[in-house]
Amino acid sequence: MDKNIKMTVAYDGSAYHGWAKQRDTVSVQQTLEEALAALFEKKVNVCGASRTDAGVHALGQTANMVVDTPIPLENIKRAVNNILPADICIxxxxxxxxxxxxxxxxxxxxYRYxxxxxTGKPVFSWRTLWHYPRPLDTAKMAEAGKLMEGTKDYKSFAxxxxxxxxxxxxxxxxSVKAEGEFxxxxxxxxxxxxxxxRxxxxxxxxxxxxxxxxEKIQEIFAARDRRAAGQLAPPNGLCLMKIYY
Amino acid sequence: MDKNIKMTVAYDGSAYHGWAKQRDTVSVQQTLEEALAALFEKKVNVCGASRTDAGVHALGQTANMVVDTPIPLENIKRAVNNILPADICIxxxxxxxxxxxxxxxxxxxxYRYxxxxxTGKPVFSWRTLWHYPRPLDTAKMAEAGKLMEGTKDYKSFAxxxxxxxxxxxxxxxxSVKAEGEFxxxxxxxxxxxxxxxRxxxxxxxxxxxxxxxxEKIQEIFAARDRRAAGQLAPPNGLCLMKIYY
Known part of the structure; x- marks a missing residue:
């Protein structure tokens, strides 16, 4: 009988062209489907909650698959994690x-950014952060962040x-907080x-x-124009932390 | 007039085929020489103290170059770091x-290993450690480590x-120490x-x-035979920390 199996997936996205399957590139979804297919010896469709971009990471991507299998879930998890590369894990x-x-x-x-x-180059962690080697006023950023909360038209940020x-x-x-130089x-x-x-x-x-x-944030919202907002932050600083159901 | 310039170099070696230049592969040495050549507009030879293997990292690789340049050293460092990829830094x-x-x-x-x-897969840090998901008796390992110290014939470990x-x-x-699960x-x-x-x-x-x-360590030393020792540990856990002059 078919089971609907929910999986929480963590990955370092730096080696992948995002979550979603695409022709001619390696995606997290495809890599996961291939590992599951190797275990179940048949094609398995995995559906993910968020289409994270190339270079974006996840601690709590959520995906499901519908399969008819007698294998206990913990065994599926262990077996698939052994097949998956080191940078993806259920x-x-x-x-x-x-x-x-x-x-x-x-x-x-x-999401966390x-x-x-x-000023030193973070040679071991550049894949998971945006290196911006200049001081940032986090109190002012927190104030601006507050103005981004609410239910409103985010067209300028699309x-x-x-x-x-x-x-x-x-x-x-x-919310914005400083933790040492982070x-x-x-x-x-x-x-x-x-x-x-981003x-x-x-x-x-x-x-x-x-x-x-x-206060400029209010102007940016009012503009309803992408060009009114700031630059697109690089993908590597972004991580999908958790999806709540 | 020629100057002998000593550089301390840090790198995540996971994307490189080791420090030393080789035909048809990308090495840290070659990447550094290319960045320096772009700055000085001429070929520069860099000589490194240790030929770290593919996948091995460094915080304190030491290298030198002999160049005749009026550029202040701090400016060379900054300019070359801007040219170098994110995973290599002077x-x-x-x-x-x-x-x-x-x-x-x-x-x-x-060196530090x-x-x-x-048991969880370290999806964000697998490049810089050996994931060995079983308990290790570090007190016994420390005892064995002590027996590896001294001036002796290390043929079994070559x-x-x-x-x-x-x-x-x-x-x-x-020395061997436990730090949580590390x-x-x-x-x-x-x-x-x-x-x-390794x-x-x-x-x-x-x-x-x-x-x-x-105590087996003494037997291994006495054997003077690589086959008497344990398996080769993977490169990613190894980091050249510092070279003392």
Whole structure:
């Protein structure tokens, strides 16, 4: 009998062309499907909650598959982790009701962006942060982050590639804190548009380096134009932390 | 007038086929020479103290170059670091006497090997450690490490590829400590043979997992045969920490 199996997946995205399967590139989804196919000896479709971009990481990507298998879930997890490369791991596995849908069911998603402001090149950790070797005013960034919270029109923070007409979104939290030479930005929202978190981070950095005052954020929202916001922050600082159901 | 310039170089070796230049592969040495050539607009030869293997890292590789340049050293460092990829960095630069030779002059070298014994796959740090997901008895390993110190014949720990006839070496320190789920092995010696540290680590792991008693180390030394020692530990756990002059 078919089981709906929910998996939490962690990965270092630096070697992958994002989560979603695409022709001629290596994706996390495809790599996971191949590992599952090797175990089950048949094609398995995996559906992920978030299409993370090339170079973006995850601690808590959530995916499901519907399979008819007698293998205990913990054994599936262990076997697939042994097949998967070192930079992808199923951290959690559980059976869920057949109507559970990873894309439609999330209540909220938590993304974290990490900036390193030290001057030394972080040769061992550059894959998982944005190296911005200049001081950032995190108090001002936190003020600006507050102004990014709420239910409003995030069109200025959507990629021009995002053709969805509805750009109203809810951001529950956009907090900024300094931890030594690191700046940690936590963004929690209901749903996101393409590049939205990275555009928010790029805008916060403009505030942090003093080019814009925090109040500028209101102007950017009002503009409803991608060109009003800051630069797109690089993918490597971004990590999908957790999806809440 | 020619200057002898000493550089301390840090790198994540996972994307490189080792330090030393080789035909048809990308090495750290070649990448550094290309960055320097781009700055000086002429070919520059860089000589490194240690030929680290593919996948081995360094915090304190030491290299020199002899160049006639009016550019202040700090400016060379900054400019070259901007040209170099994110995983290689000159951390220190200084002028030294013309007779300074990075290969011949070292007093001692410090290598560190890191093992992770946790069961979870370390998706973000697998490049810089050996994931060995079973408990290791570090007290026994430390005992065995002590027996690896001294001035003696390390032939059993030399790669079969090492054709040097003299296998007498001095190891000042071979210490093992547990830090949570990590095992840290520090090896300090005067000179090393090919694969020597990784063969020592592989042997210590055989002791740690209970296959051999610490006293077995004396037998291994007496055998003067690579086959008497443990397996070769993978390169990613190894880091050249510092070279003392």
């Amino acid at each position: 951290t959690d596995i559980e059976e869920v009701p057949l109507d559970f849908d990873p894309i439609g069911s999330p209540v909220k998603k938590h 990490t900036i390193y402001t030290g 990629s021009a590639k995002d053709y969805r007409t509805d750009s109203i979104r809810t951001i529950f939290q956009c 700046v940690i930005i936590d963004v929690v929202g209901r749903r996101f548009m393409y590049n939205m978190v 555009n928010m981070v790029g805008t916060l950095v403009e505030v942090g380096r003093g080019r814009w005052k925090p | 951390t220190d630069i200084e002028e030294v006497p013309l007779d300074f030779d990075p290969i011949g002059s070292p007093v001692k070298k410090h 890191t093992i992770y014994t946790g 790669s079969a590829k090492d054709y040097r006839t003299d296998s007498i070496r001095t190891i000042f320190q071979c 095992v840290i092995i520090d090896v300090v010696g005067r000179r090393f043979m090919y694969n020597m540290v 063969n020592m680590v592989g042997t210590l792991v055989e002791v740690g997992r209970g296959r051999w008693k610490p």
